[in-house]
Amino acid sequence: MTISTLFSADYSQSRQAFLAAARDAGATVVPYVNPVGTGPAGEQLATDVASLGSGNNGPALVICSGTHGIEGYCGSAIQTGLLQQRIFDAARESLSIYLVHALNPYGFAHNRRVNEDNIDLNRNFIDFTKPPQRNEDYDNLHEFLAPPKWDDRQQADIAIADYVGRHGMDKLAAAVTGGQWHHADGIFYGGQGPAWSNRTWHQIIRDHLAGHSHIAAIDLHTGLGAFGYGEPICIASSGDENGTLARQWYGDEVTVMADGSSCSAPITGALLSALTRPLAAPFLMSIALEFGTRPANVVLDALRADNWLHGQADNETPLKEDIIRAMKSAFYPDESEWREKIWLRGREITLKAIGGLMAFDQKTAD
């Protein structure tokens, strides 16, 4: 296997490579087709679940890609590499393995982080029977984060720089990335109801994950942290709020979303939070694996530009190609050093997850 061949040029190519690797590894694949329509090249948009393994209700490993659309290039490459290298062959007698490919296929195909409704899927898993929380810090920044004209945004940039000068970059990150539910034309928008990908993820939980005694979940992301580094962020670990068990599994570099040690600000409505509600497996270990790309201000500007572009009634503008290039650079660097690092780290963390789950299987067998 050559590492560079894992990294595709578009969603379609990623999907075909994943499906071929799944077939060669003997996996069963179930597609969940997004009814929104086709991708930019007329391709079907679907979330595919490849299943391998024991098929019993024992320990299960689930690895998700493309929660944030364009970040799926990275996650898909890791999933395809794991299948091609037969990483699961030794474990599949004891474990069930589920690779969930492109949870947000629309965003992936259109090189966007958000979905077909401008929703950040990882802020969409909230209880919509209650009024969503108000993010007043975001409210105050919205007009600057989403300026009406991208090529005339100097005042907006000054206002944001002024905010950082007064409050610091961490406060800006918390205000912007924490999530907001009141500006449908803004960034990090969590929506007004469960998105298609949200409903699909719940269907995948019912179809595949319910009933397993132990679940380890890994959600693959890019865009935060140091270039090429993969930070394991503990989202939930049964009976262990401090991440102690997560560190035993994944190493001392584990950070915890809730305690401020992570490269990510605490967020509301994350995908993996859905595993703790309807599922309630006796044991759950869920992490996000976040791969760093560019400096935070560069990533933020790519997102602002993309948001502006898609807010236009007609998005055929001379800026379009530059904006898509900036998005790809921010979430999918075209550099072999970065790609090699994320593949090796993705494999390393997967092997650690398998080790953690196998220990449970061993205890059960004893």
Ligand SMILES: [Zn+2]
């Ligand atoms: Zn992400």
